[in-house]
Amino acid sequence: xxxSLKEDRIPRIAVMTIASLGVAIMLFILYSLVxxxxxxxxxxxxxxxxxxxxxxxxxxxxxxxxxxxIAGSVSVTLLASLISLPISLALAVFLSEVCPAILxxxxxxxxxxLGFFPSVVLxxxxxxxxxxxxxxxxxxxxxLNLLNASVLMGVMIIPIVTSLAEDSLNSVPKDIRDAxxxxxxxxxxxxxxxxxxxxxPGLMTASLLGVMRAIGETMVVLMAAxxxxxxxxxxxxxxxxxxxxxxxxMGETPFRSDHYFALFFAGLLLLLMTLALNMTALWIExxxxxxxx
Amino acid sequence: MSGARKSKDRTATIMLWLVMALTCGMLALILAFxxxxxxxxxSWEFLTKKPRSMMTAGGISTPIVGTLQLVLVSMGxxxxxxxxxxxxxxxxxxxxxxxxxxxLAVRSLAGVPSVVFGLFGLSFFVIFMGFDxxxxxxxxxxxxxxxxxxxxxxxxxxxxxxxxYRDASYALGATQWQTIRKVVLPAxxxxxxxxxxxxxGRVAGETAPxxxxxxxFFAPRFAKSIFDQVMALPYHVLILxxxxxxxxxxxxxxxxxxxxLLFFVLGMTMTGVLWRARLRIRQRAQR
Numbered sequence: 001x002x003x004s005l006k007e008d009r010i011p012r013i014a015v016m017t018i019a020s021l022g023v024a025i026m027l028f029i030l031y032s033l034v035x036x037x038x039x040x041x042x043x044x045x046x047x048x049x050x051x052x053x054x055x056x057x058x059x060x061x062x063x064x065x066x067x068x069x070i071a072g073s074v075s076v077t078l079l080a081s082l083i084s085l086p087i088s089l090a091l092a093v094f095l096s097e098v099c100p101a102i103l104x105x106x107x108x109x110x111x112x113x114l115g116f117f118p119s120v121v122l123x124x125x126x127x128x129x130x131x132x133x134x135x136x137x138x139x140x141x142x143x144l145n146l147l148n149a150s151v152l153m154g155v156m157i158i159p160i161v162t163s164l165a166e167d168s169l170n171s172v173p174k175d176i177r178d179a180x181x182x183x184x185x186x187x188x189x190x191x192x193x194x195x196x197x198x199x200x201p202g203l204m205t206a207s208l209l210g211v212m213r214a215i216g217e218t219m220v221v222l223m224a225a226x227x228x229x230x231x232x233x234x235x236x237x238x239x240x241x242x243x244x245x246x247x248x249x250m251g252e253t254p255f256r257s258d259h260y261f262a263l264f265f266a267g268l269l270l271l272l273m274t275l276a277l278n279m280t281a282l283w284i285e286x287x288x289x290x291x292x293x
Numbered sequence: 294m295s296g297a298r299k300s301k302d303r304t305a306t307i308m309l310w311l312v313m314a315l316t317c318g319m320l321a322l323i324l325a326f327x328x329x330x331x332x333x334x335x336s337w338e339f340l341t342k343k344p345r346s347m348m349t350a351g352g353i354s355t356p357i358v359g360t361l362q363l364v365l366v367s368m369g370x371x372x373x374x375x376x377x378x379x380x381x382x383x384x385x386x387x388x389x390x391x392x393x394x395x396x397l398a399v400r401s402l403a404g405v406p407s408v409v410f411g412l413f414g415l416s417f418f419v420i421f422m423g424f425d426x427x428x429x430x431x432x433x434x435x436x437x438x439x440x441x442x443x444x445x446x447x448x449x450x451x452x453x454x455x456x457x458y459r460d461a462s463y464a465l466g467a468t469q470w471q472t473i474r475k476v477v478l479p480a481x482x483x484x485x486x487x488x489x490x491x492x493x494g495r496v497a498g499e500t501a502p503x504x505x506x507x508x509x510f511f512a513p514r515f516a517k518s519i520f521d522q523v524m525a526l527p528y529h530v531l532i533l534x535x536x537x538x539x540x541x542x543x544x545x546x547x548x549x550x551x552x553x554l555l556f557f558v559l560g561m562t563m564t565g566v567l568w569r570a571r572l573r574i575r576q577r578a579q580r
């Protein structure tokens with residue numbers, strides 16, 4: 001296929017060196033976050049950090065209990081997924097199975113472009129539209145809360161999940177549908193009993209990657225979630241997810257203070273959560289690929 | 294076919310159409326709202342004048358230029374690195390540990406939360422490399438975030454170059470590097486560019502990575518060197534809407550800035566997506 005000339009080795013090594021930067025950056029990210037979050041463990045125990053219920057980093061003495069922040073991240077992510085995953089899957093099924101070809105050529109790019117909608121603009125909409133509307137219609141003090149942020153975060157991840165889910169539905173061979181129709185099944189039956197089961201690994205991956213994006217999303221929660229570091233009791237309570245705590249507090253934190261290290265620890269938690277979701281998605285993908293071949 | 298099954302099928306179809314229509318309706322509503330609120334603010338003055346009177350008046354030229362500068366710096370880093378990473382993966386990679394590590398790293402990078410990129414940029418570029426909060430630190434942080442997007446787009450661009458091109462080049466006695474440089478890269482270049490345009494859209498709209506790596510609350514003039522801090526459109530929206538005592542007073546400026554940011558980001562991504570669609574049609578026609 002190709003000749004291995006001596007002069008060909010230099011460009012190969014050069015390209016490989018540049019490519020290795022990607023690995024280096026990922027390792028540096030892990031290293032920076034671990035290095036700058038370890039010092040906090042000298043002052044606060046791991047279980048106090050993870051399960052402490054008081055996040056008062058600027059008090060004297062400060063308290064670094066991250067449970068309210070973790071609960072904030074988890075609750076917004078869960079509610080956003082609950083809202084957006086069914087919609088995304090319905091949209092994907094529509095695009096792949098129901099939509100006329102011409103309309104599909106228009107809608108697919110529109111959805112992809114939506115995926116680039118700046119999150120700061122969505123957060124802004126939460127502040128100027130959704131929050132006043134909530135205050136007017138429900139008996140609450142502030143419209144910046146868990147529900148507001150979750151709706152916007154749902155909007156944020158719908159395009160991502162829809163695109164990925166549509167790809168996996170689309171890659172189901174046409175034969176499977178034909179066989180189902182030939183047996184007399186309706187389109188709904190074909191979709192629910194043949195196409196979706198065949199595309200299931202892809203649909204799961206799409207959902208996991210959507211959840212991953214939601215956990216790491218910052219601007220929407222920073223602007224629309226209210227920012228109170230408390231464990232929410234209702235969907236109208238304000239929350240302060242890990243991401244918004246980092247974004248809001250890092251600017252005013254003295255370099256290498258305990259607070260600084262604690263925020264890096266919060267970042268490490270986020271990184272580990274997203275890595276875990278990403279790796280799970282990767283595992284499902286590779287398993288499905290192996291089963292197919 | 295029984296009537297019940299048929300009507301169930303029809304109901305489901307109607308529901309799916311409804312979900313699509315509602316989603317499009319919501320989107321149209323959001324866009325119409327933002328345009329109607331921001332349109333009257335837009336003017337030549339607004340785009341070309343600097344903010345003044347504690348940012349309660351004047352235009353947004355400094356954040357516009359700052360955003361363009363950030364895009365340039367981030368692409369200056371991410372574009373070459375991303376393209377060559379893709380060249381390695383498509384043209385050189387063997388099934389060894391390095392290739393697997395590289396794929397895993399790119400995949401992981403794509404999932405890193407944007408605020409974590411911000412922490413990394415603070416710890417690595419600002420403090421460890423000593424770049425301080427600056428255009429350079431913020432641009433490089435954004436470049437790391439754009440890297441997986443460019444790698445992904447370039448990879449599929451390179452994979453779309455037909456095998457025959459390479460074989461023909463080798464048959465003429467070209468080395469692998471000559472083949473890549475003179476045949477494969479030129480053929481893939483238009484698609485690679487569309488990927489880069491898409492990543493510009495992503496970079497320009499990001500806020501979290503630049504908050505503590507170089508975005509300025511206020512800067513009286515354009516950044517003259519890469520070690521100056523810069524204002525940026527998304528960060529300008531954030532601070533006008535959340536910080537300070539003039540939140541209500543600056544509302545019109547906020548709407549205007551949001552609209553400019555939106556035009557820029559959606560304009561870029563639309564160009565990228567449409568251009569890519571055209572290229573794909575042409576590629577299909579060639580086969």
